[in-house]
Amino acid sequence: NRNVTIRQAEALQTSFMVVPIDETTVDPAQWGKNFPRQYDGYLRTADKYSTTYGGAGSDGMPKSRLEEDPRLVTIFDGYAFAVDFRLRQGHAHMLEDQRTTKRVTERPQTGACLHCHASNTVAYREAGLRHGAPGALTDAFASSSAQQQLMKGFEEICKLPYEEATMLVSHPVACIDCHDPKTMALRVTKPGFLRGIDALAKSGEPLPHLPSIERWRSGDRAKPYDPNTDGSRQELRSMVCGQCHVEYYCGPKATLFFPWNKGLKVEQIEEYYAEYKFANGAPFTDWTHARTGAPMLKAQHPEFEMWSQGIHARSGVSCADCHMPYRREGAIKISDHHVRSPLLDITRSCQACHRFPESELLARVATIQHRTKMLMDRAEDALVQLIDDLGRSKQAGADASRLQAAFALHQKAQWRVDFVNAENSMGFHAPQEAARILGEAIDFARQGQLAVRDANGR
Amino acid sequence: NRNVTIRQAEALQTSFMVVPIDETTVDPAQWGKNFPRQYDGYLRTADKYSTTYGGAGSDGMPKSRLEEDPRLVTIFDGYAFAVDFRLRQGHAHMLEDQRTTKRVTERPQTGACLHCHASNTVAYREAGLRHGAPGALTDAFASSSAQQQLMKGFEEICKLPYEEATMLVSHPVACIDCHDPKTMALRVTKPGFLRGIDALAKSGEPLPHLPSIERWRSGDRAKPYDPNTDGSRQELRSMVCGQCHVEYYCGPKATLFFPWNKGLKVEQIEEYYAEYKFANGAPFTDWTHARTGAPMLKAQHPEFEMWSQGIHARSGVSCADCHMPYRREGAIKISDHHVRSPLLDITRSCQACHRFPESELLARVATIQHRTKMLMDRAEDALVQLIDDLGRSKQAGADASRLQAAFALHQKAQWRVDFVNAENSMGFHAPQEAARILGEAIDFARQGQLAVRDANGR
Amino acid sequence: MTASSSFRFAAFTASATIGVLAGAGSYTFVKAEGLSYMSDDPAVCVNCHIMREQYDGWRHGPHRAVATCNDCHLPHDTLLNKLFVKGSNGWNHSREFTLQGFAEPIRIKPGNSQVLEANCRRCHATAVGDITAHGTLGVPSDPLQQADLYGCVRCHQSAGHGPTR
Numbered sequence A, B: 001n002r003n004v005t006i007r008q009a010e011a012l013q014t015s016f017m018v019v020p021i022d023e024t025t026v027d028p029a030q031w032g033k034n035f036p037r038q039y040d041g042y043l044r045t046a047d048k049y050s051t052t053y054g055g056a057g058s059d060g061m062p063k064s065r066l067e068e069d070p071r072l073v074t075i076f077d078g079y080a081f082a083v084d085f086r087l088r089q090g091h092a093h094m095l096e097d098q099r100t101t102k103r104v105t106e107r108p109q110t111g112a113c114l115h116c117h118a119s120n121t122v123a124y125r126e127a128g129l130r131h132g133a134p135g136a137l138t139d140a141f142a143s144s145s146a147q148q149q150l151m152k153g154f155e156e157i158c159k160l161p162y163e164e165a166t167m168l169v170s171h172p173v174a175c176i177d178c179h180d181p182k183t184m185a186l187r188v189t190k191p192g193f194l195r196g197i198d199a200l201a202k203s204g205e206p207l208p209h210l211p212s213i214e215r216w217r218s219g220d221r222a223k224p225y226d227p228n229t230d231g232s233r234q235e236l237r238s239m240v241c242g243q244c245h246v247e248y249y250c251g252p253k254a255t256l257f258f259p260w261n262k263g264l265k266v267e268q269i270e271e272y273y274a275e276y277k278f279a280n281g282a283p284f285t286d287w288t289h290a291r292t293g294a295p296m297l298k299a300q301h302p303e304f305e306m307w308s309q310g311i312h313a314r315s316g317v318s319c320a321d322c323h324m325p326y327r328r329e330g331a332i333k334i335s336d337h338h339v340r341s342p343l344l345d346i347t348r349s350c351q352a353c354h355r356f357p358e359s360e361l362l363a364r365v366a367t368i369q370h371r372t373k374m375l376m377d378r379a380e381d382a383l384v385q386l387i388d389d390l391g392r393s394k395q396a397g398a399d400a401s402r403l404q405a406a407f408a409l410h411q412k413a414q415w416r417v418d419f420v421n422a423e424n425s426m427g428f429h430a431p432q433e434a435a436r437i438l439g440e441a442i443d444f445a446r447q448g449q450l451a452v453r454d455a456n457g458r
Numbered sequence C: 001m002t003a004s005s006s007f008r009f010a011a012f013t014a015s016a017t018i019g020v021l022a023g024a025g026s027y028t029f030v031k032a033e034g035l036s037y038m039s040d041d042p043a044v045c046v047n048c049h050i051m052r053e054q055y056d057g058w059r060h061g062p063h064r065a066v067a068t069c070n071d072c073h074l075p076h077d078t079l080l081n082k083l084f085v086k087g088s089n090g091w092n093h094s095r096e097f098t099l100q101g102f103a104e105p106i107r108i109k110p111g112n113s114q115v116l117e118a119n120c121r122r123c124h125a126t127a128v129g130d131i132t133a134h135g136t137l138g139v140p141s142d143p144l145q146q147a148d149l150y151g152c153v154r155c156h157q158s159a160g161h162g163p164t165r
Ligand SMILES: [Ca+2]
Pocket: A247, A248, A249, A250, A297, A298, A299, A300
């Protein structure tokens, strides 16, 4: 392969292996000895900041989304998110923020939560070995024994109560979760993603932004799709993020999963949940709304899903392109491991591709985000009014059977509002798609109000 | 832009003035003798075609929008557009299509209609001279005498009945409407646009896509903004189209005008109409809805306004860049005067800027247009249901005073649905803005239905 | 000489011979423009007005002072390879120019974008050593190759000819 020869010929050894690292090396500080520049950036994810919609504030506790938008307390009534729900901050805080949220301290949670809040590649494999998976921790990650260790351990840790499980990990996401210690090539290691992308590949949904899946589909499909061997480097620059920045189910009733079996669009995920049955045969739902009694779905940070609907994804622009732009350090270029809002570094994050002044690029983002926010406010108002109407007629003793239509509309409307609100770019990752989803949300919420009136014979 | 200067040079070298042309030369065939390539393209606008949403069909009468979407008959009930409303076709047909539409043959119309359906630069000036405007027809277009002729004639012709006025013109839009016969430089000649852009310049609305206006604003404003002297060439490549592809008022109650005094956004135009009073002091309205009795606004082809909200406009991409792409003929490049859907010539229209395969670019447009269409269907359904509800309660004898809120919502909802439906790119010119507008439309329509129920004490 | 370059040598001789024998096409080729390919002077690329846009772009681009057309568009691994690509490009473009059969806008061909990226990395090896060490950034990089978009030009599209829009 010609590329490989070029690479070997030209790759200059600008970083030196001062300490050996392998599949057992969790501590980023060790990796950092070999790659000090990347490690420095990685550590800086502890920095706090705010943009109009990004970041979580420049000091103290991350800002509360519930205080910023009290409608959310009504919207999530009866669910843990109504108790404590904050803005996200840098990777360095992920483990601590999870351990201290009231959603964990005041509500029982399982070890599944750790899937995206800690470096657990090794923790999973060790647990797998303890539970009888074959091989040794030093086995290459790609080996079938290592894969069995990973999946077995994942299943087991998901079953543990959170307090027990969290003792098994000690770092936020770390080098080993995204990199092969031998080659430093990118890799995905999170079980939820490995299963989710497999289901997605098997689905019929066209994926122009993931050409390696399209290629796999047109092949004999003898082996299942494997992102680490079939995926291109450019795709992996997004997939490593898709390990966590996705919608998920993470609760006691089933092992953590990504609902991608029918595709990544909001209505495809909704449809999958609608058909999904828990082990006990019960239909899928996250919780029952306290005010209305309607069965609810909770959407969480579908960045990967929304990005997939946008023009950037179609154009081969990866998460890392914008959130980990190349930066020059001395004579050489590295990927900025200070993962954060691109608006803090427009020059590197955007201007390589967009030859417009920084002020103009900021204005474009502001326009997109403002349109999204205005429409989202409109949708949340409609949703809250529906919840009030439903709540009132329940109190007035209207019998639930006549409110079924309204319940269904409540779920559909809220699922959509939540999908955009939980997504963290305020519409930027897919501007028209975000607006489309909100338009539907408004329709379902208002139809719900009509259904309530009509049900009450009026 | 250097390529451009080169091309101008080429254009001049390679076209020989075989016949003299001046401000009195209306007939494009005359101009065509000097510029045969452009003339050939101009003639080809007679060709018929269809894309998914563009064109008007490959043969016979242009397709009827009313047959394609019967909801429009309910939506425009009581207005001429409910009688005859077709898809647009090429420029060559503009005059004939206007003369033969039932909106003209079965409804009285004024000469104002001709503003955008004929070459009338000369017709206006001649009429102006007849009505005592100073100077001669040969005066340079920029001269104050010529401007007085133009405006006077425009006012007079607008007052005539259509049948009389249309005898004064004999060509669809022609060279002289967009070009200075001496230099072939672009120019705008339509009174409605000259007044509209003046009002827009005076407004406070930021116009990042029209930098010459921003520059004029920051100056001493001694002279009013003049697109023909202040506007850049790139801006004129859109403004010549903005002479006609815009929202307008064109009726008996006031001289034709473009409602741009507060800006180009859908709600800014709405606000301007809300404050506008006709000479007789009556508030502004286009017609009263036959089914509901609500005062209505009609939106017409706001391409210029929608384009202004899109990323392309902000990026300095003009109408002509996409709809009149440069094509090489032998050694020189000319602007394709066969103005039509860019989807019929992706290579020249898009690939000059987008390094993606034709299939991919077509897929992008399809995705944007499909999202828009789905949301528009949703909005039209909501609107029609509101009209039905209002109609029913009127029949049921509900007194109008209690329905005021619902009437207002009917107008707001319909204005927005119509704005997107009348715009001819099915959302492409500004994808997120189109979706935002439809989201609002849905909200107002459904709120209207709620208002009806609540008004009827139920 | 390696197996591949000896094949290339054969191919080059072949294309050169065809060039000499091939009537009108080779007439143009010999007459002037084709020969331009044998020079390293950018001015001669623009013997063809068709190269004007790129020439002007290059003259306004960030590399005008440091790299000429051939620094970027011809291989610099072996002389033979350089001659071969020169010959075949010169031949193709002359033929296309004579027949006027090429598609516009003119777009770099897959083979030539590989050559191009190799040159970026030849000159900037130090700068990009870290980012390329663990996996190529990746030719093919041209979307028209229906492949993933990676490689230098994905972000530095304007390096050669300035902003193209
Ligand atoms: Ca969820």
